[in-house]
Amino acid sequence: MQSGYVNRWIGKDLKFIWHPYTQMKDCRKTPLILIEKAKGAKLYDDQGNFYYDTISSWWCNIHGHNHPKIKKAIKKQLDSFEHVLFAGFTHKPAILLAEKLVSIAPKNLTKVFFSDNGSTSVEVALKMSFQYWQNTGKTKKTRFISLHHGYHGDTIGAMSVSGVNIFNEIFSPMFFSSFKVPSPYCYRCPMGKNRPACKIDCIKPLEKLLEKIAEACAAIIIEPLVLAAGGMIIYPKEYLSKVADLAKRYNVHLIVDEVATGFGRTGKMFACDHVDIRPDFMCLSKGITSGYLAFAATLTTHKIYEAFYDDFEKKKTFYHGHTFTGNPVASSCALASLRIFEEEDTLNRIKDLILFFHEGLEKFRGLPLVGDVRHLGMIGALELVKNKYTKETFGFKERVGFKIYKEGLKRNLVLRPLGNIIYLFLPLCVKKKELEYILENTYRLIKSAKF
Ligand SMILES: Cc1ncc(COP(=O)(O)O)c(C=O)c1O
Structure with a gap:
């Protein structure tokens, strides 16, 4: 994983840029990731790491990055x-x-x-x-x-x-x-x-x-x-x-x-x-x-x-x-x-993928941290809770989602949360093997998370 402070581009970024929906002070501890190329469902940084774009770059990417057509x-x-x-x-x-x-x-x-x-x-x-x-x-x-x-x-x-x-x-x-x-x-x-x-x-x-x-x-x-x-x-x-x-x-x-x-x-x-x-x-x-x-x-x-x-x-x-x-x-x-x-007959092609995705997500219901599992099409969400039975939520200051996000990056996943909601908003181009990896690693991460 890169260290943002040895990277002169990140230094320059922090000097000049104010990022959206970002507490810029966080960028000192969680360095920005410098993306140099992207293909299909993957983003590649300047340090040779890749990340699955599991939230379709804020929900906009559909057919994958760098599509020739x-x-x-x-x-x-x-x-x-x-x-x-x-x-x-x-x-x-x-x-x-x-x-x-x-x-x-x-x-x-x-x-x-x-x-x-x-x-x-x-x-x-x-x-x-x-x-x-x-x-x-x-x-x-x-x-x-x-x-x-x-x-x-x-x-x-x-x-x-x-x-x-x-x-x-x-x-x-x-x-x-x-x-x-x-x-x-x-x-x-x-x-x-x-x-x-x-x-x-x-x-x-x-x-x-x-x-x-x-x-x-x-x-x-x-x-x-x-x-x-x-x-x-x-x-x-x-x-x-x-x-x-x-x-x-x-x-x-x-x-x-x-x-x-x-x-x-x-x-x-x-x-x-x-x-x-x-x-x-x-x-x-x-x-x-x-x-x-x-x-x-x-x-x-x-x-x-x-x-x-x-x-x-x-x-x-x-x-x-x-x-x-x-x-x-x-x-x-x-x-x-x-x-x-x-x-590419996209909507028919993804039908089986959607079933596979939903089946995979249903397995998360058994995890102690997961209060609710929701899915529709290529969108899936996990609502994390402190107590599954009372549905008590984690507080704003506990930054549970942010901690999951940081761990996700280590597993090649962009799990940018919405508060305590961890979600996947997948590009329609994602392949079954990739989806398997994404689901498995998200599962392991949430299973091992301690708050
Ligand atoms: C349902 C919905 N409407 C409107 C917007 C605003 O779009 P934009 O960020 O492009 O202004 C968003 C952005 O996330 C959205 O999800």
């Missing part, structure tokens, strides 16, 4: 032009990509608005929903509903509709106020019930809230099936169906944030595809370019688009945009990634 598409587009403003001008890569996205999204989503990261795709959905109601004369519909454990990004608007936790509570005075409802967190059921006898009673607080405030409500925003940053909470499909039904019944938009779950991660192209729902907005980013370039899209319906379509002086235009909106290189990259899904 994606690189080729990027290079080809660079030979034509790298970027052009996306107002007054357009280009084939964006047109083809929009057409492709519409063809794979839920049928009612027929319009694509591009941006450049997950948070902005959410901001776009919030602003479009808000303005839709203004443009159509329902001016009181201005508020949003979200889940306690939801996470939708780090910009102010996205934070305002996210759960308040240890990371963002400092900023909470800056948020606009929104309504929060309890999460369908089965392991720690907010209603004190158990599955499947519960009949999804955790939907009741949302129903009650809508009865009271639907007139003032623009939209409900939700991550479909997996509350990712909130702790990889995988919740019942019935809950999502019921949310969609309620949104329709109370005339409130449904925004599904598929930034983390989109593009095959849950075993289907979108998490929404597990359930027959018709959202009004779908937010996409991360895996859209297979994690190669920053890019995002917000999909919406023709009905919503039409409410903005009018003479210029009527002030119904959607005045929102980002410099790199619809970037042609990223669009070409996204198209290449979607072609790979077809050419």
Whole structure:
């Protein structure tokens, strides 16, 4: 294992760079890892070590690093032009990509608005929903509903509709106020019930809230099936169906944030595809370019688009945009990634792998530290607890996840935790042998961990 302080690059990094979600003081004891190359599911550092990218580089890598088809598409587009403003001008890569996205999204989503990261795709959905109601004369519909454990990004608007936790509570005075409802967190059921006898009673607080405030409500925003940053909470499909039904019944938009779950991660192209729902907005980013370039899209319906379509002086235009909106290189990259899904039959190919993965994860249930095991598609999570029977959690200061992360690196694993949740968010390219190694070593590590 490298020592960061003999490495002049790490010294330079620490001198000049401030890393995201990082207490920079930790980097003195846990040196940053200098990555020099990557291939498939593996990252290689400058000291000759490799690491399995078990969390897909913050959930974005899909087909693996250094994929020849994606690189080729990027290079080809660079030979034509790298970027052009996306107002007054357009280009084939964006047109083809929009057409492709519409063809794979839920049928009612027929319009694509591009941006450049997950948070902005959410901001776009919030602003479009808000303005839709203004443009159509329902001016009181201005508020949003979200889940306690939801996470939708780090910009102010996205934070305002996210759960308040240890990371963002400092900023909470800056948020606009929104309504929060309890999460369908089965392991720690907010209603004190158990599955499947519960009949999804955790939907009741949302129903009650809508009865009271639907007139003032623009939209409900939700991550479909997996509350990712909130702790990889995988919740019942019935809950999502019921949310969609309620949104329709109370005339409130449904925004599904598929930034983390989109593009095959849950075993289907979108998490929404597990359930027959018709959202009004779908937010996409991360895996859209297979994690190669920053890019995002917000999909919406023709009905919503039409409410903005009018003479210029009527002030119904959607005045929102980002410099790199619809970037042609990223669009070409996204198209290449979607072609790979077809050419390599990715979603069928991973079916057996997913079964193997889930079977492997179920074995963790026997470990004293593991309170809950959750999985969906290529996502798996282990909730570590102090006491399995009382479900008592480890405290923030105990840094259990961080200790596991450091041990993981010694075993070639990037087990970057979410508090006490250790999770695998695997690239779809991972091979069975690699997965075997990842599961076995994660198991051994957690079995031998002492806190
Ligand atoms: C569900 C979800 N929405 C939005 C975001 C924000 O995306 P970005 O970090 O690209 O702004 C994330 C990031 O993790 C996410 O998981």
